[in-house]
Amino acid sequence: MIKLTLSLQDAHAHLWHVRCEWTVLHDQEMQIIHLADWVPGSYMIRDFSRHIVSMQAAANNVAIDLLQLDKSRWQLAGHAGYYCVEYELYAFDLSVRASYLDGQYGFADGACWMPWLEHRQDEAYEVQVDLGIWGREQAWEIATTMRPVSENVFQAASYWEAIDHPITMGCLRTFDLNVLGLPHQVVISGASLAFDVDRLLADVEKICAAQIEMFGAAPFERYIFMLYVGDKVYGGLEHRSSTALMADRWCLPKLGAKERSDEYLQLLGLISHEYFHAWNVKAIKPAAFDPYELHHEQHTEQLWAFEGITSYYDDLILQRSGVMSTPQYLTQLAKTITRVEQGQGVLKQSLAQSSMDAWTKYYKQNENSANAITSYYQKGALAALVLDLYLRRETDGEFSLDDVMRALYRRYLQDGKGISEAQWRQLVCDVTGVNVQDLLHRIIDTTEVLPLAVLLNEFGLKLQRVAQPESQSAWVKALPAVAAQAATAFGAKYSMDATGMKITSVVSGGSAEQAGLAAGDVVIAMANLHIKQFDVIWSNLEVDDSIGVHYFRQGVLYQTQLHVQAALATTVLLHTEDEQLLSYWLPQWQ
Numbered sequence: 001m002i003k004l005t006l007s008l009q010d011a012h013a014h015l016w017h018v019r020c021e022w023t024v025l026h027d028q029e030m031q032i033i034h035l036a037d038w039v040p041g042s043y044m045i046r047d048f049s050r051h052i053v054s055m056q057a058a059a060n061n062v063a064i065d066l067l068q069l070d071k072s073r074w075q076l077a078g079h080a081g082y083y084c085v086e087y088e089l090y091a092f093d094l095s096v097r098a099s100y101l102d103g104q105y106g107f108a109d110g111a112c113w114m115p116w117l118e119h120r121q122d123e124a125y126e127v128q129v130d131l132g133i134w135g136r137e138q139a140w141e142i143a144t145t146m147r148p149v150s151e152n153v154f155q156a157a158s159y160w161e162a163i164d165h166p167i168t169m170g171c172l173r174t175f176d177l178n179v180l181g182l183p184h185q186v187v188i189s190g191a192s193l194a195f196d197v198d199r200l201l202a203d204v205e206k207i208c209a210a211q212i213e214m215f216g217a218a219p220f221e222r223y224i225f226m227l228y229v230g231d232k233v234y235g236g237l238e239h240r241s242s243t244a245l246m247a248d249r250w251c252l253p254k255l256g257a258k259e260r261s262d263e264y265l266q267l268l269g270l271i272s273h274e275y276f277h278a279w280n281v282k283a284i285k286p287a288a289f290d291p292y293e294l295h296h297e298q299h300t301e302q303l304w305a306f307e308g309i310t311s312y313y314d315d316l317i318l319q320r321s322g323v324m325s326t327p328q329y330l331t332q333l334a335k336t337i338t339r340v341e342q343g344q345g346v347l348k349q350s351l352a353q354s355s356m357d358a359w360t361k362y363y364k365q366n367e368n369s370a371n372a373i374t375s376y377y378q379k380g381a382l383a384a385l386v387l388d389l390y391l392r393r394e395t396d397g398e399f400s401l402d403d404v405m406r407a408l409y410r411r412y413l414q415d416g417k418g419i420s421e422a423q424w425r426q427l428v429c430d431v432t433g434v435n436v437q438d439l440l441h442r443i444i445d446t447t448e449v450l451p452l453a454v455l456l457n458e459f460g461l462k463l464q465r466v467a468q469p470e471s472q473s474a475w476v477k478a479l480p481a482v483a484a485q486a487a488t489a490f491g492a493k494y495s496m497d498a499t500g501m502k503i504t505s506v507v508s509g510g511s512a513e514q515a516g517l518a519a520g521d522v523v524i525a526m527a528n529l530h531i532k533q534f535d536v537i538w539s540n541l542e543v544d545d546s547i548g549v550h551y552f553r554q555g556v557l558y559q560t561q562l563h564v565q566a567a568l569a570t571t572v573l574l575h576t577e578d579e580q581l582l583s584y585w586l587p588q589w590q
C-alpha cells in the first residue's frame with residue numbers, strides 16, 4: 001500500500017504539502033520515485049515537477065539523500081524499511097488539468113501531484129486529504145469518486161485508478177440526482193449567482209439517461225460532475241467516474257427563463273461531452289494508451305475517433321434527449337461545418353495527421369494554425385456524422401454508429417484492452433456488415449472533402465454554402481436567393497483598440513496576405529481614413545478595388561496597396577427539404 005497525504009499547507013500561498021509513505025520488505029539496489037509530466041486526456045507535456053518548491057526524503061525516520069535523475073524522477077536507497085518523501089507543491093493553475101488552491105477553492109488532478117514508485121504502479125493507494133484550518137474554521141468539504149474508507153481518507157486499487165479520481169474542495173454546493181438507479185452528483189464551486197437548479201438537474205439527468213440507454217450500461221457505479229464557475233473560464237477533462245468542468249457563471253440557467261440560452265446549451269454540451277468519454281476513451285481506448293506512459297508524448301492516429309466521435313455525440317445527445325431542439329442542433333452542425341471548411345488547414349492535414357500531431361500542433365497553435373491544421377474534434381465530429389449517415393443509408397436504417405459504439409463497449413467489457421485503428425475499422429465492418437474500409441481511408445487518412453452535402457441530402461437536408469459572415473451559419477427556414485453582388489473578404493482576423501486594428505492572423509492567399517499584412521501589424525488607416533471607420537470603408541468596396549493601407553510593424557510605418565478579393569462561399573446553411581427523410585436520422589423533429 002502506498003500512502004499519500006495531501007495537506008493544505010497554506011492556501012493563501014497556494015501550497016499543498018504532499019507526503020508519500022511506503023514500506024520496502026526486502027533490500028534492493030535502489031528505488032525510483034516519479035511524478036507525471038502530462039495528464040491523460042490533455043495531450044501536452046506540462047512538466048508538473050516544475051511546481052515542486054522543496055522536497056526531502058527519510059528512511060526509518062532518518063533523513064536520506066534524494067538523487068534527482070531528471071526533471072521528474074528521483075532515486076533513493078533501496079534497503080528494507082519504512083520510507084517517506086515529502087514535497088511542497090505550488091498550485092495556482094486554474095484549469096481542469098492541473099491543481100489550484102486559494103482561500104476559497106481547491107482542486108487537485110491526481111496526475112499533477114500523486115507520485116508513483118517504479119514497478120509499483122499496480123499497488124493499492126490510500127489517499128488522505130488534510131484540510132487543516134480550512135476544514136475546521138471554513139467548513140470546507142471534499143468531493144471525489146475515489147472509494148472512501150473513513151472521513152477524508154480514500155483508497156484506490158492502483159496508481160492508475162488513484163490519478164483518475166480528481167479531488168475538489170471548498171464550500172461546495174452539492175446536488176444529488178438519480179439516473180436510472182445510479183447516484184450522480186453535481187458539485188458546484190466558485191461564486192455563482194442564483195440559478196435554476198431544478199432545470200439544471202433535470203437536463204443533466206436526461207443527458208445521462210440517454211447515454212446510459214444508448215450504451216446499455218454504465219462503466220461506473222456513481223458519477224460526479226465537478227463544476228467550477230468563474231469569470232471567462234471554460235474547459236472539461238474526463239475521468240472514469242467524474243469530470244472536472246469550468247464554465248462562466250453566466251452559463252448556468254437563469255431563474256424564470258423560458259428558453260435555454262446559447263451559453264447554457266454550451267455548458268450542457270460540455271457536460272454531455274465529458275460524460276460520453278466515460279465510455280469513449282476511458283473504457284474504450286486507443287491501443288497507444290494501454291498503458292499510459294506519463295513521461296513522454298504518446299502519439300496516436302486515433303484521437304479523431306475518441307474526441308471526434310465524442311464531439312459528434314455531445315450535441316446529438318442533447319437533441320435526442322429533447323434538451324436541444326432539432327433546428328438548434330442543425331444550427332450547431334452548420335456552424336461546425338463552416339468552422340472546419342473555412343480554414344485552409346483542412347486541405348493540408350488529414351484527421352489521422354491531426355491526431356498524430358496533437359501534441360505539437362493542436363495543443364501549440366499559432367497565428368498560422370487555421371492555414372495549416374484541422375481539428376480532430378470538429379472535423380472528427382463531421383467524419384463521425386459521415387460514417388453514421390453512411391451506415392444508416394447502406395443498411396436501410398438497420399445499423400448506425402450507435403451499434404458500433406455499443407460493440408466497442410462490449411469488446412472493452414470482454415477484454416479491457418485498448419483497440420488499434422485497424423481493429424477499430426474492422427470492427428465497424430464486422431458489426432454492420434458494411435465494408436467501410438475505403439470510406440474510412442478517404443475521410444480519415446486523406447484531405448478529400450467530406451461527402452457531407454450528398455449524405456445530408458439523402459436524409460432530407462439541403463446544404464448550401466454562401467459568401468456571408470461566419471456568424472450567419474445556421475439552419476434556415478428558407479434558403480436565400482443567390483446574391484446579385486459578390487461579397488468581399490479582407491482575409492484577416494483582427495482586434496480593434498485605441499492604437500488601431502491589430503492583425504491576429506491572415507488567411508492564406510487572401511487580400512490581406514497578398515498586400516503583405518501579417519499577424520502583429522497594426523493598421524492605422526485605409527484610403528487615408530482612420531481605421532476606426534473600417535466597417536464603413538470596407539462596406540463601400542467592391543471586388544477588384546484597390547485601396548491604400550497604412551500600418552505599423554515593429555514600430556515602423558509602412559504603406560501598401562490592398563487588392564480586394566471576393567469572399568469564398570464557406571458559410572454553411574442547412575435547410576430541411578424532407579422531414580420524413582430527416583426523421584430516419586433525427587427522429588424527434590420539433
Ligand SMILES: [Zn+2]
Nearest residue numbers: 273277307310
Ligand atoms: Zn473530449
